[in-house]
Amino acid sequence: GEDVEQSLFLSVREGDSSVINCTYTDSSSTYLYWYKQEPGAGLQLLTYIFSNMDMKQDQRLTVLLNKKDKHLSLRIADTQTGDSAIYFCAESFGGDSSYKLIFGSGTRLLVRP
Amino acid sequence: DAGVIQSPRHEVTEMGQEVTLRCKPISGHDYLFWYRQTMMRGLELLIYFNNNVPIDDSGMPEDRFSAKMPNASFSTLKIQPSEPRDSAVYFCASSLQGANTEAFFGQGTRLTVV
Numbered sequence: 001g002e003d004v005e006q007s008l009f010l011s012v013r014e015g016d017s018s019v020i021n022c023t024y025t026d027s028s029s030t031y032l033y034w035y036k037q038e039p040g041a042g043l044q045l046l047t048y049i050f051s052n053m054d055m056k057q058d059q060r061l062t063v064l065l066n067k068k069d070k071h072l073s074l075r076i077a078d079t080q081t082g083d084s085a086i087y088f089c090a091e092s093f094g095g096d097s098s099y100k101l102i103f104g105s106g107t108r109l110l111v112r113p
Numbered sequence: 114d115a116g117v118i119q120s121p122r123h124e125v126t127e128m129g130q131e132v133t134l135r136c137k138p139i140s141g142h143d144y145l146f147w148y149r150q151t152m153m154r155g156l157e158l159l160i161y162f163n164n165n166v167p168i169d170d171s172g173m174p175e176d177r178f179s180a181k182m183p184n185a186s187f188s189t190l191k192i193q194p195s196e197p198r199d200s201a202v203y204f205c206a207s208s209l210q211g212a213n214t215e216a217f218f219g220q221g222t223r224l225t226v227v
Contacts, residue, residue: 017223032201040205040220041220041221042117042204042218042219042220042221043156043204043206043216043218044218045215045216079141087155089189099144100146100158100161100168100169101146101158101206102158102214103148103156103158104155104156105155106155106156
């Protein structure tokens, strides 16, 4: 079945890099995503990667996908206090006519000044 | 577009009462998702619709929960009767057709059942 796991909490100092990890069980996922949730708000898409890619870079964000180990990571370079939030990895299943998004439990990132 | 709109933002109700949560997806989006977020269980997919048709409701916890999408611009999630363990934040999200598109989330409805 579909299961996505993340560590619950990460604390880093401002200016350092943050690495948030995620593991998933179902290898049939088509896309993998990173969403960000700020307090009192809904989730917003940060970036996504197609399942046949290994890496994607988008400004301060680097996504690494190890399909063999079913491991996804999000690296945030030069982490800022504004990056403090909950980060969710998610995977999608299915084709264009029927698909769903399954989320991990979220990793709370705290950036210390 | 104003994004996905959910109402109410907050709801406090007594155990046993009926609760109806509402969602207006982004115009033109084919998919609509209902999620529930709690500290213990994280973000759970309850049900999702494609072109107003329920596709997968396997995440709906019990028969007390029901969801409808009478047209492309409106969906409801109903809990009857409500119980304290239903207390959570309920999110609605919508997306365009296809697995490679972004899901846009509403602000959520914080439900407290006392």
